Structures are given as C-alpha cells and as structure tokens.
Amino acid sequence: MTTSTPVVRPSSVSTLASSGRFGGAVGPAVGFSALLALSGPAAGEAYADSLCATDDRDREVCLPVPAGRIAALSPGATELVYAAGAGDQVVAVVDFSDYPPQAQAVPSLGSHTRIDMERLVALRPTLVIGWVTGNPSEQLEMLEALGLPVFYLEPRSFEGVASAIERLGRLAGTADAADREARRFRDGMIELRERYAGRAPVRVFYQVWDEPLMTVNDAHLIGSVLTACGGVNVFGDLERLVPRIGDESVLDADPEAILAGGMGEESREWLTHWEQYTNLTAVAEGNLFFVPPSLIQRPTPRLLEGSRLFCEKLEAARARR
Structure with missing residues (x-):
C-alpha cells in the first residue's frame, strides 16, 4: 500500500481562529513498525487549490483528493467535521465524542491525551484532525513523520468556528454543506449580538x-x-x-x-x-x-x-x- 503524501507548509496567512463503538473491520492486525513502512509517500501528486486550507497553527495543508477517511482527535473536532457535512467520512474519534449521536458508533481511539497510535494508523486515515492544545504534540508529530496529513484546529473566536467548518469542508470535498452551516452560524451570532446590543x-x-x-x-x-x-x-x-x-x-x-x-x-x-x-x-x-x-x-x-x-x-x- 502507498498513500498520497499531503503537502504541509508554513502559511503567511494568519487564521481567524488564532486572535471522550467500533464500526466496520479494518483488516488483520499489523505491527506498528510494519505500519510505518506502509505509509510511504507517492511522488508527483497534483493539488487543486480547493483542496488546500490553512490550519490553526498557520500551516497550509493540501490533499491530492478529498479526505475520505478522517480521524478526529477531540470531541470538538468531531463535531466540527460533522458540521462540515463530512460525518460519513469519519473513521475514528476519541472518548466523549458524543455529538452528533451517530458519532458514538465510530471507533474510539481512547483519550484525546493518550491516543492508540497503532490502531489509528491501521485505520489508514487520509486526514487527521488534531487539537492544538488538546493532543500530545509528540504523537501528532509522529503521524506527520509517517506521511499522514494532520490539520490542527482550535477556534478561539466566533469567526474561527465558522472558518474551521469551511476549511474542513474544502479538505473533505463537502464545501457546499460546510459553507451553508458556517453561514447559519455566522448569521445567528450576528442576530444575537444585534438583539442584545x-x-x-x-x-x-x-x-x-x-x-x-x-x-x-x-x-x-x-x-x-x-x-x-x-x-x-x-x-x-x-x-x-x-x-x-x-x-x-x-x-x-x-x-x-x-x-x-x-x-x-x-x-x-x-x-x-x-x-x-x-x-x-x-x-x-x-x-x-x-x-x-x-x-x-x-x-x-x-x-x-x-x-x-x-x-x-x-x-x-x-x-x-
């Protein structure tokens, strides 16, 4: 097996976001060292602009094709992926990922602070959603070293929430649904602020x-x-x-x-x-x-x-x- 290698590079654009069941079988058990070898890159990939997004660590992440197998490593990340219309593409979550209800049927990789790395890699995600201050940095860095695309999130503003949904939609190929939900959230917050001003x-x-x-x-x-x-x-x-x-x-x-x-x-x-x-x-x-x-x-x-x-x-x- 080879996997397409994501492009991850520093971005000059600051993101607005900065200012706790198993499903189907995933095949035979594979040792972690063997999984390292299975994740080698494929050269010469082309990336469409629509499949690039800047994460909340100011890194641009690009995918060759929409992410069809997403691992969300915090309850908040899980909610955001579903909000972006990509819930059917989620193959792994962590404990306490209880919303929406269908997320409870997705395989859990343990705590967001102690992820089962072997099981995660065995699920062959094409996009991993990490939480900036919520996941162990050494584990996320190891995933990146394996060639897995890691997209860091942690919205810290109303606009950051809406932007996170839109960016996930671009990477998952669900931009239309994501843009609708982001617009609903933005409009709702504007109406709320105006009502109580x-x-x-x-x-x-x-x-x-x-x-x-x-x-x-x-x-x-x-x-x-x-x-x-x-x-x-x-x-x-x-x-x-x-x-x-x-x-x-x-x-x-x-x-x-x-x-x-x-x-x-x-x-x-x-x-x-x-x-x-x-x-x-x-x-x-x-x-x-x-x-x-x-x-x-x-x-x-x-x-x-x-x-x-x-x-x-x-x-x-x-x-x-």
Whole structure:
C-alpha cells in the first residue's frame, strides 16, 4: 500500500481562529513498525487549490483528493467535521465524542491525551484532525513523520468556528454543506449580538471548573459570549485565558449572576456551593444559572445554542432587578 503524501507548509496567512463503538473491520492486525513502512509517500501528486486550507497553527495543508477517511482527535473536532457535512467520512474519534449521536458508533481511539497510535494508523486515515492544545504534540508529530496529513484546529473566536467548518469542508470535498452551516452560524451570532446590543450590563462570573476553581477572561471564546449578551465578566481583565481563582475572589467581585456548567450535562452541584454565601448578590437575587457544558465549552456550531441560553439567563437577571 502507498498513500498520497499531503503537502504541509508554513502559511503567511494568519487564521481567524488564532486572535471522550467500533464500526466496520479494518483488516488483520499489523505491527506498528510494519505500519510505518506502509505509509510511504507517492511522488508527483497534483493539488487543486480547493483542496488546500490553512490550519490553526498557520500551516497550509493540501490533499491530492478529498479526505475520505478522517480521524478526529477531540470531541470538538468531531463535531466540527460533522458540521462540515463530512460525518460519513469519519473513521475514528476519541472518548466523549458524543455529538452528533451517530458519532458514538465510530471507533474510539481512547483519550484525546493518550491516543492508540497503532490502531489509528491501521485505520489508514487520509486526514487527521488534531487539537492544538488538546493532543500530545509528540504523537501528532509522529503521524506527520509517517506521511499522514494532520490539520490542527482550535477556534478561539466566533469567526474561527465558522472558518474551521469551511476549511474542513474544502479538505473533505463537502464545501457546499460546510459553507451553508458556517453561514447559519455566522448569521445567528450576528442576530444575537444585534438583539442584545445596548441592554443594561450584568456583572457575571462564569465557572469553568470547581477544584481548582477556574473561570475565563475576556479573550476567551466564552468571554466573547458574555460580552455579546451584554454581560460584564468580573474576571475579564485577568491575564490567563482560564485563570485559577478562589472563593474569596468571587466574594470580592460580588457578581450579579453566576453561570456554571458541571461534570455532566445535568449536574448542578457547582451552583449549590455558592448558596452558602447569602450576602453574594447573585445568591440574594436568585441568579445562579446552569448551562450544559457541551453547549458552551466546545467551539462548535452548538455554541450558538449555548450563547442564546447565556443571553436568556442574563435577561432573567435583568428582570429581577
């Protein structure tokens, strides 16, 4: 077997995104060292412009033909590939790739932080979608050394989400479907921002995790959602994207509303922790709001649904004044 070699080269164009079942059989087991030999390049490939895209590490990735076998190495990457209309081409995911539901039937390669490399190579992907800060760099670099095309993603803005869908559509040969979904997401976010523009500000604390207690700053994508809804992030000025704080910091900031996800899609225990602080404005006003984490903590089109929910919660806080 030989596989077509992708072209991967640095790009001078900065990407906008930068600013946790097995299916069919994959053939007999093959030793990892043998798989290295099976992945040799084929020279003289031609690349159409439509099959080139710049990833979120500012590298241009080009394919000789549309990617027909895609491995998505994070739950967010899985969602983005399906959003781009290429779900039928996904041959591997990682744990917690639970959306859309059909993704749960795709073979899982283990954790996004510990990928089963032998099984991955045996699946013969023609495109691997890596997460910039989510996957072990040494494993992705090894895949590239084998001649497998690795396309890095990690959207950090609304436009970055839409752009990621479009870029995946180009590489997968599903550009029409991808462009429609990107346009739906863009239009939805524009409408949301316009609807809540000029609303009275609400001072908000968003809780990412409980131990250690973590939040986001204004540069984080979730911080952008808060701003779009007319919220003022009480920790927006902190330097780190995901700062660690303590209860005392929240008490000092005295937010009018607290929004939190949890360890599951229906787990509200993080909010009950704050009920002990009866003098906290968010508690006194009854503004402790739960948001399913997958709707807001994955940079995918479902962020639009999560943003609408965020805005509704802040509107409820305004109504209680």
